[in-house]
Amino acid sequence: MVNGVNGVGAGGDGGSSSGSDTVTAAQVRELKRQRLDFFNHGFEAHQPAAQPDLSGRHCFVTVGATAGFRSLLDEVSTAGFLESLAGHGFASLEVQCGPDHSAIWERLARLDEEERRGVAVSCFAYTGDMHAHIINCRGLAGVRPAGCVIAHGGTGTVGEVLGVGAPLIVVANPTLMDNHQLELAEDLEAQNLVVHGQIGSLTDALGRIAERITQGTLDNLPPYSPPxxxxxxxxxxxxxxxxxxxxxxxxxxxxxxxxxxxxxxxxxxxxxxxxxxxxxxxx
Structure with a gap:
């Protein structure tokens, strides 16, 4: 299924700024070096993440390409959220930020090693291969444990994650017209297909998705076969x-x-x- 997050406008450095302050070329080079150092510390910024080690789970957060979802991004880039991830056995967090890439990169970069709780963190703006990021959250017997996708309620993204069989937390974006994502999230949770997560309590949603993984033996799925x-x-x-x-x-x-x-x-x-x-x- 085609997803709506593609490599258009990748990166968060293309904007312009105005004002009276003068930024020197040396300052620009230093900022770029710091960003490269941060990304090289974890996953490659714009490439599908490598398969997590069998001992650790992978969390992929996506907000899509058409609308920002800053409240979701702000919550998953906190020390408290990373602590909850580590407590549930997650070893890595990857965040697709859309238009808020620069701001979220800065939030993540401010977290020190202790606040990251051993969780490898990376973020990027857009991707041309959403499937590769989602599949890393699908458990595979003897290869990787089940992780978790945390996604906005876009039908394309939700449909692709459900088709793959990865555990899914759907967080409705309340700023969209008619709040249609909320209806979708509630309906799918009623069918026991997803966990409906809410801004301000995503750590609770992580706990519920961890229970589903254990109860459904999602760590031991057979290899994925496209329909x-x-x-x-x-x-x-x-x-x-x-x-x-x-x-x-x-x-x-x-x-x-x-x-x-x-x-x-x-x-x-x-x-x-x-x-x-x-x-x-x-x-």
């Missing part, structure tokens, strides 16, 4: 699968013909043939 497309009718049980079908108009048409008629009405789905590409429209 075949289009998904078979027997396995098409979520809205995300119907989103995938929009790329297969012929299969979508067949499936719609097989849908039951309720009270004389066909399902409220239409196909747009202008560009030979199916488009779902829900009333």
């Amino acid at each position: 075949s497309f289009p998904v078979s009718a027997a396995d098409r049980v979520t809205f995300f699968d119907w989103m995938v079908l929009t790329c297969y108009p012929d299969e979508l048409a067949v499936q719609m013909l097989q849908q039951p008629v309720v009270n004389g009405d066909v399902p409220a789905v239409a196909v747009d043939d202008q560009e030979d590409n199916g488009m779902l429209v829900f009333d």
Whole structure:
């Protein structure tokens, strides 16, 4: 499934500043050197993280590419959150920051070694390979323990993490229109598919995800196998699968013909043939 976080506008250093202060070339070089030293201390800044050691879990935080989520980023870049990660056996934290990359890098860089609690930390703005970061949080028997993805409630990101089978904490971004991410988070938690995390209490969500990992033996999953497309009718049980079908108009048409008629009405789905590409429209 295609994700919405790609390598457009990577990095947080492209902005301009104004004011009367003069910044010398030497100061700029020193700042760049400090940033490189920080990133080299942990994971590579813009590359998928290496597989964590079997003794430690990996946490990947993502906010997507289209909207900032500063409150989530601020909370995961605190000493208290890192302490909770370490307490639940996590060895590494990787944060995709979007437009807030520079600010979050500075917050993380201010944490000393004791405050990091032995957790290797890295952050970056965007990535062209979201799947590689997510898969590092999926448990694999004899290779790596299950970690955790903490994500905003974007349907593309949520669908990809659920498809991989990695433990997931969904945190709704309350600044978005109609707060639609909250409805998604609550519905998926009711189905026991995710943990609904909330700003201000993410450490509680970590505790609940740790329980799920233990109860579900998620440390011992078999190797990941990408699903075949289009998904078979027997396995098409979520809205995300119907989103995938929009790329297969012929299969979508067949499936719609097989849908039951309720009270004389066909399902409220239409196909747009202008560009030979199916488009779902829900009333």
